[in-house]
Amino acid sequence: MSVYHGLMTTPAASAERAVRTPAGPAKEKILATAFRLFYAQGLRAAGIDTIIAESGISKATFYKYFPAKDELILAYLDRVDAIWTGQLHAAAEAAGPDPAAQLVGLFDALASACRRDGYRGCAFINAAAESASGTRVHGRTVAHKRAVRAWMQGLATEAGAAHPDRLARSLSLILDGGLASGVLDGDPEAAKTARDAAAQLIAASVGTPE
Amino acid sequence: MSVYHGLMTTPAASAERAVRTPAGPAKEKILATAFRLFYAQGLRAAGIDTIIAESGISKATFYKYFPAKDELILAYLDRVDAIWTGQLHAAAEAAGPDPAAQLVGLFDALASACRRDGYRGCAFINAAAESASGTRVHGRTVAHKRAVRAWMQGLATEAGAAHPDRLARSLSLILDGGLASGVLDGDPEAAKTARDAAAQLIAASVGTPE
DNA sequence: CGCGGGGTAGACAGGTTCGTCTACTGGTGG
């Protein structure tokens, strides 16, 4: 049941004789369970009691680390951000050194995400759907999307795109669309479609149809 | 407070001396309130009690028309579908008789939607984020998206696109992306970006750069 | 006049949710 949806971040390597167990493995258990349940069921649908039960920890311990559900949600979003950003970067780098190729390659991360079973769309988009627009949760989502777009814009600039800003916007649009369509259309081709559309736009903007 | 987010469907014109008030105006009041609250707050966040209170009707009346909350949600989604589809078609037709131009023009509906204040993204995407994947609610979302894509594919075929299917997929992707980014990026340009990207893809596929 | 349909007002039951709080336990360092 320690799933992580197939994604693992090294939990601060337990070496060094555990100097008083600095951040407790309990916190990690909670976060792991929250990651799974929040994503699978939604922020509101996943209750504290369930998370506590499935974490195999006690209520007091939970509230020690996360004074309120909101804190846990925020921590969950931080983890999603770290993982998803990591996958995006990895996919881009796997496409070689050319920034234009990287911009296309990054869409492979989308494809892998859609293939994973239990896929339920973008955690951030889902979170935003459940939170009012003034909220910290909503803010975290906006920040994440902005960061991704900024990174893309950097690549677009390196690639010598005509309008890096505009290209980055378009690609981020297609990425979000792909993330959404993956669930909605029930269409396994969504990721491929996104990649193709992106490639076309990139080629047109960079000016190298090859 | 009878808002409808600026969108109105003629409620079966009250002429003909109200033949026993066939579908009661109470039902309409409930639906109108639900439309507003479900969209603004989310499906789970908007409680039955609140909807009843703000509708100005009684609990018994509510449960007479909608035996369960789910029924109301489904009715809400039906209404959203009717309205959004209507706006999409209207925007397309406003672009003139040329199907390729219509495919671009339809993105004006996205622009108007994003501009409306209280805009909180695509009601269907939001609904899907709050419902498990076996659900009727989720199914309604999938059906809606499929219908929109099918309609686009028809236009693409008429326009003589090289691969109508592929083009429709791409455009539907961009539309969804635009709907999502409108809230997430806090970017008022999202709609314009989507339109431009769509235009570029259409031109490439139809082969008339003009 | 009186009946019945459409409506109101609101109490109530049963379940769930978040968060607090008390009481207990087991291991480790000084």
Place this chain on the structure above:
DNA sequence: CCACCAGTAGACGAACCTGTCTACCCCGCG
């Protein structure tokens, strides 16, 4: 050996949610 810390187990309160049910009211039709 004892104090302390991380943790367990779970009762509890208050709010809130959905859905049912009783009691009443008003108005048009026969």
